[in-house]
Amino acid sequence: MNDGRATSFGAAAADYEAARPDYPFDAVAWMLENMPHGSRRIADVGAGTGKLTRVLADAPDAEVVAVDPDPEMLATLRSAVPGVPTFVGTAERMPVPDASLDAVVLGQAWHWVDPAAASTEIGRTVRSGGVLGLIWNTRDSRVAWVRRLTAIMHSSAAEEMLAAGGPTIAAPFREVEAGQWEWSRAMTRAQLHRMADSRSHLITASEDERCAIHQEMDRLFDELGLRADETIEMPYVTRAYRAVRS
Template identity: 75%
Template sequence: MSDGRATSFGAAAGDYEAARPDYPFEAVAWMLEKLPHRSHRIADVGAGTGKLTRVLADAPDAEVIAIDPDPLMLEALRAAVPGVPTFLGTAERLPVPDASLDAVVLGQAWHWVDPVVGSSEVGRVVRSGGTLGLIWNTRDSGTDWVRRLTAIMHSSAAEIMLDENGPAVAEPFGALEQEEWRWVRPITRAQLHRIADSRSHLITASDAERRSIHDDMDALFDELGLEGDATIDLPYVTRAFRAVRA
């Protein structure tokens, strides 16, 4: 992983688990539907607190492991998704044997990966005909207040990548296929603040910058009339990608 922010999330594991959205089951199932047989072994890489792991673990006939570079994130994952084996590692250095997996998936993580090195290493551990799946939940900035919120919090590395050329993969994987799902999540002011606190920009920001961002968020929420336990519908887009190993 090429950026120090990529390994900053353990400091905000509680905010990440409490505030980040889960992944739609349909999107996760789509990533894996090209696997050649029903029973399969899957690694969730950059697994964090297990937002994607828990969806995979609910799939029938799936044996799931979770890999992340941050022990604090894996500690939170073990509490959230007990029973899933966890390992320290990255997409560029996977702690599993050659050709031992049917799929490797990454949620909110491939933008931190060197795509050539990562593709080669994932290709080492995935069997021929297996899948590399990539997925992101992002806010839908087609709504004015969401666009203003993003401007206050600053666009993430993932949002910048997806808005530009999208993710890239390399040999031994073929071309990426893409689908997207749009959905809405009712959310409170407090949850929106915790989302901000779970982002690498705020985790690594100075105290003064964090206070300024939260103050600007509160000014927006005051304007929207979002008080107490009241919720506002936050629109999301889930973007999923898959590529098959040669």
């Protein structure tokens, strides 16, 4: 991982689990559809609290392991997705043998890694013809109020990377394919605040800065007429990428 913020999430594991969205099944299925037929040995790297792990674990005959640098996140994952083996590690240092996997996936995580080193290391663990899949849920900032919310919370490393053209995947993986899915979820004020608290900028910010951000969020919600007992539709765009190992 290439940024101290990457290992800050354990402090907000409960907020991350409660407020971050799940991944659309269709996007996850697309990411893995080129996996060798009949094979389902998958590692979820940067697995966090298991948002992506649980989708993978529901697939028929899937053998899933979860890898993350933060033991606190993995502890939450073990409660959320019982029975999935967990290991401390990173995309650059995978705790699995050579050619032992059919796919490696990363949800909301590739922007924290060294793409060249991670591609090489994941290439070591994935057999020829296996898949590397990357996926992000991002708020749709084409919508004016969402754009204002993002400005208040500050853009994330993921949003900056995707805006700059998307992820880089290196050898031994071949050309990168991309897919996109649009959807929305109803969220309350409280969920929106917890979502903000799960972001690396707020986790590592001072108490004064966190308070100022939440106050500004509340001013926006007041303008939108979002009362405490109501929900607003948060529009999302899920972006997924896949590449096959040579």
